[in-house]
Amino acid sequence: MADAIITPEGPIELEARDLSVLYGETRALKHVHLQIPDRQVVAFIGPSGCGKSTLLRCFNRMNDLIPGVKVEGEALFQGRNLYAPGVDAVDVRRRIGMVFQKPNPFPKSIRDNIVFGPRINGFQGDLDELVEHSLRQAALWDEVKDRLDSSALALSGGQQQRLCIARALAVEPEVLLMDEPASALDPIATQKIEDLIYQLRAEYTIVIVTHNMQQAARVSDYTAFLYMGEVIEYGPTNGLFTNPRVERTEAYITGRFG
């Protein structure tokens, strides 16, 4: 079992160290140890309720917003515990951006969606340049450049999701957390998000939670399989999907679970 959870090579960007999360009496995450390497894509897979979204949310303190939640152990970002006293959760969320399952653009113009975060953070540079750069990074620029002032809500679901990615990128984070970013999208929009993940890996560390195993297999460098709040297996994606070390992983990915 020991070699079922590997230590990735290269510098580590995020790390869970004996990390547990309790929702009231329920322990949703049980003493998790996991290292996420810098500028790699890591996928979390597992059945519903296994703790994968909970683990993801620990890395930008999104769980703080849920009443009754208790976090034990450490979640480290570049070696610093995100839950240490004095750490500013808002600053954490600027450096570790997040994209959610359902596109959630602000009911504002496309431009305003992008500049909202940077403005709050006191951005001093050229806003037009920032808007274009962010939208280009999210592979959306060509589709919206002529209507930056129209409502973001008029965009298609896939475009809205890419806008949310552009919005997350606009504050220049170092990590991007994605919670089922393509599950509400059609295959073509999904393909675009996956292409985007592939391009963004050069500059960002990306952690993605997905129910779609083929998606995890396609986009990630490392995959973690979680079950009942524990990391059962973690390793290079290729190995995990062709030759898993643990029987439960095998059962899950071959659809013979439970």
Add this chain to the structure above:
Amino acid sequence: MSQRHLQDDLDKLKRALVQMGETAQHAVSMAVEALREGNRAKAYQVIDEDGKLDALELEIEEMAVGLLALQQPMARDLRFITTTMKIANDLERVGDHAVNVAETVHYILEGPRFPTLPEIDEMARSATEMLSQSLDAFLRGDVVLAREVLRRDDRVDEIHGNNFRILLTHIMEDPRRIGVGMDLLLVSGNLERIADLATNISEDTVYLVEGRSIKHNAGRGRPSTERPAAS
């Protein structure tokens, strides 16, 4: 994912491979019998029936590609499908080598009498058994049996090397025997290749079960068989 559907399709693929394995084994046994008995009718039957193996190979390929495209199998299922495709390809080659042996029967019967070579008999027996064992090992996921086949291959390679030397001696003693001698060397080569293909199947079995490839293992020390020294 419709799990039963995937399992049904995997079972179907397995059955097709079993059928192909039996057909290939039959072809080899028949070719060997034709050679031993000097039986032209059996030899022609081997040649005529080779199309069955070609058709089965195509059928298996089509099923496997369909499964990959539609079911996106993972882990052992994925390894099973990819190894099945490779084994189907190996069995098709086994059929071709059986045909080569069968074709030689005609020429050997036409040529001058040649002393019986017990070495060819032993090779034929080994190759046939290895093929049967390798298929059993694959179907049962038996890596112990698979590794037994790998060990036997070394002996077959050795006999092939000896045959080269023995046949060369016969040819040098009597130039009229050059034709038949060459034909028998080809038979020996074809049997050696059948044993090699059985070895491939066994290596794929180890990959299927253990998830790691043991091919091209320098440590296993397979002697060169292409052109052994004719000391």
